[in-house]
Amino acid sequence: MQVKEKIIEKFFLMIALSSITILALITFFIFEEGIPLILKIGPKAFLLGEKWIPSKGLFGIFPMIVSSFWVTFGALLLGIPLGLACTIFLSELIPPSIGILLRPAIQLLAAIPSVIYGFWGLIVLVPLIQNYLGGPGLSILTGSLVLSFMILPTIITISEDSLKALPPSYKAGALALGATHWQTIWRVLIPAAKSGIVASIILGMGRAIGETMAMIMILGNAVKMPNSFLDSARTLTTNIGIEMGYASGDHRQALFATGIVLFFIIMALNTLAIFLSRRRVD
Amino acid sequence: MKNQKTKGTLNKEIPLPSISSRQGRRAALCCFGHWKLKFGDCLGSGTWDSGFLLTCLISILLVLSGTLGCQRSRAGSTVAGSTSVEPFAELLAEEYMSRHPESHIYVQGGGSTAGIEAVMSHAANIGLCSRPLMGKEKNLYAVTIAKDAIAIILHPQNPIQDLSLEQIREVFSGKIRNWKELGGPHHPIVLVTREEGSGTREAFQKFVMEKEDISLEALVQDSNGAVRQVVASNHNTIGYISLGLVNDQVKALKISGVEPNMTNIDNGRYILVRPFLFVFNEEPVGEAKSFLEFVLSPLSQKLLLKEGLVPVSPKIAQE
Numbered sequence: 001m002q003v004k005e006k007i008i009e010k011f012f013l014m015i016a017l018s019s020i021t022i023l024a025l026i027t028f029f030i031f032e033e034g035i036p037l038i039l040k041i042g043p044k045a046f047l048l049g050e051k052w053i054p055s056k057g058l059f060g061i062f063p064m065i066v067s068s069f070w071v072t073f074g075a076l077l078l079g080i081p082l083g084l085a086c087t088i089f090l091s092e093l094i095p096p097s098i099g100i101l102l103r104p105a106i107q108l109l110a111a112i113p114s115v116i117y118g119f120w121g122l123i124v125l126v127p128l129i130q131n132y133l134g135g136p137g138l139s140i141l142t143g144s145l146v147l148s149f150m151i152l153p154t155i156i157t158i159s160e161d162s163l164k165a166l167p168p169s170y171k172a173g174a175l176a177l178g179a180t181h182w183q184t185i186w187r188v189l190i191p192a193a194k195s196g197i198v199a200s201i202i203l204g205m206g207r208a209i210g211e212t213m214a215m216i217m218i219l220g221n222a223v224k225m226p227n228s229f230l231d232s233a234r235t236l237t238t239n240i241g242i243e244m245g246y247a248s249g250d251h252r253q254a255l256f257a258t259g260i261v262l263f264f265i266i267m268a269l270n271t272l273a274i275f276l277s278r279r280r281v282d
Numbered sequence: 283m284k285n286q287k288t289k290g291t292l293n294k295e296i297p298l299p300s301i302s303s304r305q306g307r308r309a310a311l312c313c314f315g316h317w318k319l320k321f322g323d324c325l326g327s328g329t330w331d332s333g334f335l336l337t338c339l340i341s342i343l344l345v346l347s348g349t350l351g352c353q354r355s356r357a358g359s360t361v362a363g364s365t366s367v368e369p370f371a372e373l374l375a376e377e378y379m380s381r382h383p384e385s386h387i388y389v390q391g392g393g394s395t396a397g398i399e400a401v402m403s404h405a406a407n408i409g410l411c412s413r414p415l416m417g418k419e420k421n422l423y424a425v426t427i428a429k430d431a432i433a434i435i436l437h438p439q440n441p442i443q444d445l446s447l448e449q450i451r452e453v454f455s456g457k458i459r460n461w462k463e464l465g466g467p468h469h470p471i472v473l474v475t476r477e478e479g480s481g482t483r484e485a486f487q488k489f490v491m492e493k494e495d496i497s498l499e500a501l502v503q504d505s506n507g508a509v510r511q512v513v514a515s516n517h518n519t520i521g522y523i524s525l526g527l528v529n530d531q532v533k534a535l536k537i538s539g540v541e542p543n544m545t546n547i548d549n550g551r552y553i554l555v556r557p558f559l560f561v562f563n564e565e566p567v568g569e570a571k572s573f574l575e576f577v578l579s580p581l582s583q584k585l586l587l588k589e590g591l592v593p594v595s596p597k598i599a600q601e
Binding site: 052053127220224244245248251 | 393478498
């Protein structure tokens with residue numbers, strides 16, 4: 001019996017380690033392919049260069065870093081109020097009969113493939129923005145709009161969980177002291193669940209920065225510094241997605257190097273989210 | 283038998299993992315920490331577990347063997363490469379398979395360079411390429427199967443019908459920025475181009491732009507279809523795609539009065555023409571060879587002509 005258990009234990013350990021090994025291998029290959037190029041052209045020229053013309057050996061990704069943050073910032077600007085309002089409604093104000101419908105619907109939002117979001121944005125939002133606001137329609141604004149919908153499930157589910165995890169005595173206490181329902185929500189519950197809500201926003205931000213397919217379809221992918229929300233832009237992920245098919249040599253390495261930058265950004269965001277949600281537990 | 287039964291009932295009782303499950307989220311957030319803890323235990327407790335090390339090694343080997351083991355085992359030939367050639371290759375492959383029911387030709391996209399790399403690494407039997415071979419690629423065995431013209435496309439409602447090569451160059455380099463300067467309506471020009479590395483873009487760069495750069499303001503789309511879609515949905519756009527893929531959603535521009543059609547391509551008056559290549563590691567044998575022969579046969583060449591490409595054998599083009 002002892003032996004059998006040992007074997008099973010090792011077997012599961014092995015499987016668990018395989019998945020970590022895959023992660024390690026991916027990381028290793030991204031760095032192995034990307035680092036030589038960064039060293040060749042210099043980290044400064046790569047990170048702060050403003051021109052991306054691979055056929056001429058110019059690999060500056062600064063406009064893409066800026067665009068990534070523009071698009072993400074726009075998505076958060078629209079997504080956070082919407083997500084928070086939805087969370088409060090779901091956890092505090094909702095009649096149970098609607099909750100049964102609404103919760104699965106929000107989770108379904110996370111299950112829709114991103115290419116569908118992209119297609120919807122391209123067919124519905126792009127012409128609207130092109131006609132009413134001008135510009136090519138394929139723009140940061142369109143991208144942010146679509147992304148704000150895509151990050152809603154992340155923000156809502158995690159921040160609702162953190163609201164639900166609060167001890168019931170908080171709410172009971174506040175109400176007993178004479179606070180109205182709304183005062184309880186705004187002054188007691190939300191501040192108490194703050195770290196979880198912030199973590200949910202950071203995870204949503206990670207999702208927004210990492211989104212590729214929908215953004216390729218919507219952003220227009222022009223390689224220049226964006227000047228307004230109506231300009232076309234290219235993010236770090238779409239740069240890899242759009243050019244990988246044809247790239248070779250230095251160009252290919254530059255795309256892996258773009259991946260390294262993305263890797264660090266996502267790592268930083270996730271570490272921050274883990275750190276914040278830890279603090280809540282302690 | 284008994285065991286299986288309990289398993290079955292257990293399975294039913296385990297709730298499906300849902301996105302909202304808090305434990306799941308927590309676990310996901312904390313798993314990294316846990317792993318570190320476990321690892322630290324192993325190191326710190328002094329009893330360095332050789333079994334643990336062994337499992338580490340085995341799992342690494344497992345993953346590696348997984349990646350190495352996925353060599354192509356299915357029967358048939360794989361064709362991969364340029365997205366410009368892909369739709370035509372698919373058509374030919376279908377036609378070929380209907381005649382040779384025992385064969386399988388798998389057609390994939392990916393791009394000219396990816397196709398050539400796939401051929402070099404033996405992941406594909408035939409590479410599709412829509413640009414001349416460069417550098418060490420020239421060592422490969424390449425056959426021109428057809429020629430393709432590049433059309434400059436506008437929205438059908440754009441009044442402009444005809445531009446010179448010079449004007450197109452100035453438009454795409456960002457010197458002419460408004461349709462008014464070309465005799466059109468007072469609207470800014472929206473450029474649509476292909477991504478770096480695309481065979482269509484390389485051909486456009488070579489034929490039209492020459493030493494000039496395509497403006498960085500240009501929208502970039504990653505396929506002929508996507509360029510056509512963007513041009514079809516915006517009155518102020520100008521783009522370029524394979525002539526074979528021009529449909530009634532967009533309008534092909536005349537260049538200095540020369541309309542892009544078969545006659546003008548054939549007599550050399552329309553100059554934006556590039557080769558479509560099949561690329562092999564060496565002279566093909568077996569199925570790849572018979573597919574190539576089929577593609578070069580008069581029947582397939584006529585099919586390609588009907589689809590808007592320029593056949594390689596001059597006789598068919600003249601018919």
